[in-house]
Amino acid sequence: MNVFHFMLENRGQVMELTVEHLWLVGLSTLFASLIGIPLGIAIAHRPALNKPVLAGANIIQTIPSLALFGFLLPLPWLGERADRLAILALTLYSLLPIIRNTYTGIRGVDAAVIEAGRGMGLTESQLLFQVELPLALSVILSGVRVALVISVGLATIAAAIGAGGLGELIFRGLAMVDNGVILAGAIPAAILALVADIGVGWVERRLQ
Amino acid sequence: MGLAHASARGNPTSSGSRDVRSSVCLTLVHSTPSNPVIEFRDVSYAVDGTQVLSGLNLEVQSGDTLVLLGRSGSGKTTTLKLVNRLLSTTAGDVYVNGVSNRDLNVIQLRRSIGYVIQEVGLFPHFTVERNIGLVPRIMEWPEERVRARVQELLQLVGLAPEMSSRYPRQLSGGQRQRVGVARALAADPEILLMDEPFGALDPLTRDDLQREFLSLQRTVRKTVVFVTHDLREALRLGSRIALLEAGRLVVVLTPQEFLRSTDPSVSAYVRAFGNGLESATDRGVS
Numbered sequence: 001m002n003v004f005h006f007m008l009e010n011r012g013q014v015m016e017l018t019v020e021h022l023w024l025v026g027l028s029t030l031f032a033s034l035i036g037i038p039l040g041i042a043i044a045h046r047p048a049l050n051k052p053v054l055a056g057a058n059i060i061q062t063i064p065s066l067a068l069f070g071f072l073l074p075l076p077w078l079g080e081r082a083d084r085l086a087i088l089a090l091t092l093y094s095l096l097p098i099i100r101n102t103y104t105g106i107r108g109v110d111a112a113v114i115e116a117g118r119g120m121g122l123t124e125s126q127l128l129f130q131v132e133l134p135l136a137l138s139v140i141l142s143g144v145r146v147a148l149v150i151s152v153g154l155a156t157i158a159a160a161i162g163a164g165g166l167g168e169l170i171f172r173g174l175a176m177v178d179n180g181v182i183l184a185g186a187i188p189a190a191i192l193a194l195v196a197d198i199g200v201g202w203v204e205r206r207l208q
Numbered sequence: 209m210g211l212a213h214a215s216a217r218g219n220p221t222s223s224g225s226r227d228v229r230s231s232v233c234l235t236l237v238h239s240t241p242s243n244p245v246i247e248f249r250d251v252s253y254a255v256d257g258t259q260v261l262s263g264l265n266l267e268v269q270s271g272d273t274l275v276l277l278g279r280s281g282s283g284k285t286t287t288l289k290l291v292n293r294l295l296s297t298t299a300g301d302v303y304v305n306g307v308s309n310r311d312l313n314v315i316q317l318r319r320s321i322g323y324v325i326q327e328v329g330l331f332p333h334f335t336v337e338r339n340i341g342l343v344p345r346i347m348e349w350p351e352e353r354v355r356a357r358v359q360e361l362l363q364l365v366g367l368a369p370e371m372s373s374r375y376p377r378q379l380s381g382g383q384r385q386r387v388g389v390a391r392a393l394a395a396d397p398e399i400l401l402m403d404e405p406f407g408a409l410d411p412l413t414r415d416d417l418q419r420e421f422l423s424l425q426r427t428v429r430k431t432v433v434f435v436t437h438d439l440r441e442a443l444r445l446g447s448r449i450a451l452l453e454a455g456r457l458v459v460v461l462t463p464q465e466f467l468r469s470t471d472p473s474v475s476a477y478v479r480a481f482g483n484g485l486e487s488a489t490d491r492g493v494s
Binding site for chain 1: 292294316317328346388
């Protein structure tokens with residue numbers, strides 16, 4: 001069946017799945033940022049923590065996504081609803097780029113600037129919020145951007161555990177051996193990834 | 209988390225803030241030469257088992273420009289950073305206006321001391337105006353007073369008023385260091401710490417800034433500790449020169465005494481810089 005014909009016929013469902021997809025990706029990226037940015041700041045200030053934290057995030061990244069969804073299934077409360085599981089898994093995957101970029105961004109701030117700030121009597125929080133974070137912002141945001149784009153792709157697999165999203169069309173198409181249906185899921189996902197990338201880029205420029 | 213961390217440092221214990229006030233009183237009362245503004249008493253500093261400074265005793269009087277002279281690794285910068293507690297002594301105490309700086313709130317201490325470094329360290333995302341006005345603003349001066357102060361300082365360091373809206377990347381090296389000096393002077397600190405401030409500048413700009421430092425110092429009369437490895441600069445700017453060698457203080461001499469000294473470390477330094485040093489001591493304000 002023709003992709004565009006299929007998408008037009010089922011536009012209600014495609015829209016609904018796109019919104020679900022956005023929900024999964026948006027919420028997980030938000031959670032990953034809320035955890036990853038403070039963690040990145042912490043390891044930038046305490047070098048002893050940086051190896052174990054980054055190693056942990058690296059290990060998570062190496063777990064195949066289907067396996068991770070499977071591991072998480074028996075968890076109480078989370079296992080009850082597939083979308084909770086999917087959001088947790090996507091959050092875990094998004095941590096690495098966000099933690100790493102926050103760490104790199106903060107460490108990349110010119111040491112002389114920090115020393116001058118500290119020498120002038122800025123408190124540690126003034127240094128963080130007025131100097132380190134603004135100067136590291138573009139690197140941190142590019143980590144968020146990478147996390148978003150990866151999540152849009154990964155979230156299609158969430159359909160395998162019944163969490164919804166555009167993956168449903170892809171899995172259905174695979175089962176039906178119908179490329180048109182697969183593409184009806186894949187094309188909106190690709191567009192979402194592009195829009196997310198451009199969107200964060202725009203926010204980044206606005207903040208500078 | 210960042211906040212909790214900072215408040216632990218930012219909020220002085222009640223005894224800390226009392227000490228700050230008492231030091232302010234001392235500032236007003238003192239002025240006899242017997243009350244040094246900065247005093248090192250048996251100060252040592254070691255890091256990772258390496259002794260960087262040993263048994264340092266040194267006084268800086270009000271209005272003096274004390275130059276810490278020595279080769280790389282002699283402990284000059286360490287000595288400087290012990291004053292505003294960017295480093296903490298491992299033995300002995302540094303007294304600021306008669307109070308050990310351990311007993312002062314570190315944030316208040318640093319805000320009352322101007323700090324200028326070779327790399328300048330201007331905030332690249334702040335305009336010149338915001339860079340200079342930073343400390344007055346975090347000390348919550350009224351906005352009008354901050355703005356007036358910034359204009360006054362720009363003039364003092366020889367920068368045009370329209371420079372205030374520029375960003376550091378739009379300035380030359382010499383202009384940046386002028387802004388660095390203005391920023392250090394912003395809250396009118398009694399003490400100025402300068403760590404090779406003119407070291408990265410070309411010789412002509414360095415000469416300009418040294419000359420301006422001297423005329424500035426005649427107007428503002430700060431108590432200055434100035435680190436350099438350049439003997440010419442030391443002779444020209446210092447009212448006294450403290451020569452450090454491998455973490456020990458060798459001598460403290462006036463520039464004239466320094467040139468005449470027969471101490472082997474001093475004469476080795478003088479020899480290394482060759483002829484024509486006499487002229488350097490005449491404060492070259494020509």
